[in-house]
Amino acid sequence: MPNLFTAAADRKRAETAPLPERMRPRTLADFVGQEHLLGPGRLLREMVESKALHSLVLWGPPGSGKTTLAKLIAEAAGAEWASFSAVLSGVKEVRQAIDEAEQRFAMHGRKTVLFVDEIHRFNKAQQDALLPHVERGTVVLFGATTENPSFEVIAPLLSRSRVLVLHALGDREMQTILERGLGDSEHGLGKLGLELAPEAREFLISTAQGDARRALGALEVAAEIAARSGRKSIDLAAVEEAAQKKTLIYDRAGEEHYNVISAFIKSLRDSDPDGAMYWLMRMLEAGEDPLFIARRMVILAAEDIGTADPQALVVANAVKDAVHFVGLPEGRIPLAMGVAYLATAPKSNAAYAAMNAAAADVAAHGALPVPLVMRNAPTPLLRDLGYGAGYRYAHEHEGNVVRQQHRPDQLEGRRYYEPSENGFEKTIRGRSSPLSPSSPSSKREK
Numbered sequence: 001m002p003n004l005f006t007a008a009a010d011r012k013r014a015e016t017a018p019l020p021e022r023m024r025p026r027t028l029a030d031f032v033g034q035e036h037l038l039g040p041g042r043l044l045r046e047m048v049e050s051k052a053l054h055s056l057v058l059w060g061p062p063g064s065g066k067t068t069l070a071k072l073i074a075e076a077a078g079a080e081w082a083s084f085s086a087v088l089s090g091v092k093e094v095r096q097a098i099d100e101a102e103q104r105f106a107m108h109g110r111k112t113v114l115f116v117d118e119i120h121r122f123n124k125a126q127q128d129a130l131l132p133h134v135e136r137g138t139v140v141l142f143g144a145t146t147e148n149p150s151f152e153v154i155a156p157l158l159s160r161s162r163v164l165v166l167h168a169l170g171d172r173e174m175q176t177i178l179e180r181g182l183g184d185s186e187h188g189l190g191k192l193g194l195e196l197a198p199e200a201r202e203f204l205i206s207t208a209q210g211d212a213r214r215a216l217g218a219l220e221v222a223a224e225i226a227a228r229s230g231r232k233s234i235d236l237a238a239v240e241e242a243a244q245k246k247t248l249i250y251d252r253a254g255e256e257h258y259n260v261i262s263a264f265i266k267s268l269r270d271s272d273p274d275g276a277m278y279w280l281m282r283m284l285e286a287g288e289d290p291l292f293i294a295r296r297m298v299i300l301a302a303e304d305i306g307t308a309d310p311q312a313l314v315v316a317n318a319v320k321d322a323v324h325f326v327g328l329p330e331g332r333i334p335l336a337m338g339v340a341y342l343a344t345a346p347k348s349n350a351a352y353a354a355m356n357a358a359a360a361d362v363a364a365h366g367a368l369p370v371p372l373v374m375r376n377a378p379t380p381l382l383r384d385l386g387y388g389a390g391y392r393y394a395h396e397h398e399g400n401v402v403r404q405q406h407r408p409d410q411l412e413g414r415r416y417y418e419p420s421e422n423g424f425e426k427t428i429r430g431r432s433s434p435l436s437p438s439s440p441s442s443k444r445e446k
Contacts, residue, residue: 019220020213022187023180028072032212033065033173034166043164044069048076053111055134055141057119057149057158060166063211066144067117069166074113079140080104083115086122094129101139112139119143120152127154134160168210178204181216182223189223194232200239207243207287218243260286265296269304273343280339281332290331294320297338308348308423315341346423354417361411368408 025031028038028048037044047053053074058066067083074081082097101112114130116122122130134141134157141161145152149163169177181188182196196204200222208215219234221242226234260282267275283293294316301316319338323331377387392402405412419425 018217019181019188020216023177023184023216024068025072028076031065031069031072032176033169034069037069037164037166043162044073048073051077053077053079053113053140055161057143057145057153057161057163058166059145059147059149059163061168061210062146063208063213063215064166064168065212066166067115070113070115070142070144074115074142077113078110080110080112081115082112082139083117086116086118086120086126091126091129094126098130098133098138101133105138111137113142114139115142115144117144118146120145120147120149122153124154127157131157131160169212170210171205174205174208174210174212174215175201177212178215178219181219189220192223192227194223194226194234197233197235199236200234203236203239204243209287209289261293261296264293265300268297268300268339268343269347271343271345271347273340276339276343277336280335284328284332284335290323290328290335291320293335294323294338297335297342301342303352304347304349305342305345306348306351306425307419307428308346308350308425310424312342312345346425348420348422348425350417350419350425357414357416361414365408365410368410371405371408373405 031038034044036042039045056070058070060066071081071083080101082101084093084097097112097114101114104110104112116130119127130139130141131154133139141157143149143153143161149158153161178196178201182194183190185191196219204215204218204222208218218239219242222234222238225238225241226232231238260279264276264279264283267279280293284290298313298316298320301312305312315338319334322334326334372386372389373391375382375387377383382388390404392404394400394402407414419429421429
């Protein structure tokens with residue numbers, strides 16, 4: 001029998017919970033977005049209608065509805081719900097949840113959906129502890145992650161789950177969610193009788209970047225600001241104050257997004273640390289994903305700095321890891337450090353150009369045969385056929401360098417990589433090797 005005090009406490013928490021929590025959809029019919037998964041004939045719709053649950057990994061950005069959708073599917077299919085966070089729980093909690101699921105099935109014959117929020121934070125041991133129970137069907141695993149599960153979830157667990165990609169909510173969907181939050185008198189802000197000015201709505205949608213939680217959270221604070229001042233309309237100033245941001249022209253899906261990131265990359269390429277730092281802060285203040293910026297820096301380190309400073313790629317990768325580890329706002333600090341380093345590093349696209357030149361030959365000539373001298377000869381037959389004949393082991397020669405055929409006959413002598421005089425490439429260019437400018441095949445054929 002339910003504890004009356006507990007029930008009263010639950011009701012009180014529901015009434016005082018933040019707006020995003022109060023406005024969680026209570027049925028699949030209320031759920032906004034993800035039509036590619038929930039529309040007629042789509043996978044999740046079929047799963048709910050047939051009540052045939054399968055283990056799922058829901059991969060999508062924050063605020064796209066992963067947790068809500070998982071719970072609604074479990075409820076619609078008549079399954080028990082058990083959840084915990086990968087950040088706060090360990091193997092002990094996993095085993096306890098499994099034991100309870102086994103007892104529940106034995107006593108009542110009901111399946112349990114085990115929901116693991118931020119499953120990418122589970123280490124290998126924790127994921128291994130889940131695997132046998134997922135295999136036996138003791139639990140149906142629903143995992144939620146903002147990270148690519150192919151990198152973060154162990155292969156055996158991933159192969160027993162269906163990975164579903166959730167999309168960031170679009171402008172129309174965000175507008176629907178804001179209208180519901182403002183108009184719902186039972187769970188939302190409807191009793192306040194407020195309107196949302198068009199420019200304020202556009203600002204909320206823009207700054208939320210598809211995150212329903214962020215949009216509703218800012219709406220709630222903006223509504224409180226408007227109500228305290230006696231206004232009946234939530235204006236742009238109120239939502240700017242609520243979001244602690246000023247309006248910046250920067251649409252992540254529009255032209256200005258590409259203009260700003262282009263200016264950022266070109267400032268780095270042109271060795272202008274001040275310009276690059278300005279565009280970095282423009283993006284961050286407008287709400288750009290810091291990992292998107294870090295990924296672009298990793299690409300630039302390889303493409304535009306390359307072997308002129310091989311350490312640049314190490315720095316860019318370290319920046320990416322640091323941003324992923326600490327998040328914002330502190331993640332701005334390693335981003336700024338990385339921008340300063342990459343902008344002032346010597347530049348060369350020699351490795352990038354070599355890649356493109358070699359790719360062009362691959363496309364033009366197809367799968368040319370490997371020279372016999374380069375082939376392994378593990379059997380007497382292959383040795384008799386000339387595999388590996390005349391191969392010289394580099395470490396048995398002066399300088400650990402040998403000149404021998406490394407490419408198919410048609411391409412032998414072509415030059416792809418031409419190091420510049422910049423940075424470390426000047427050292428590379430001066431080395432005595434088959435790649436040195438003084439070698440007979442130093443010029444790339446056109």
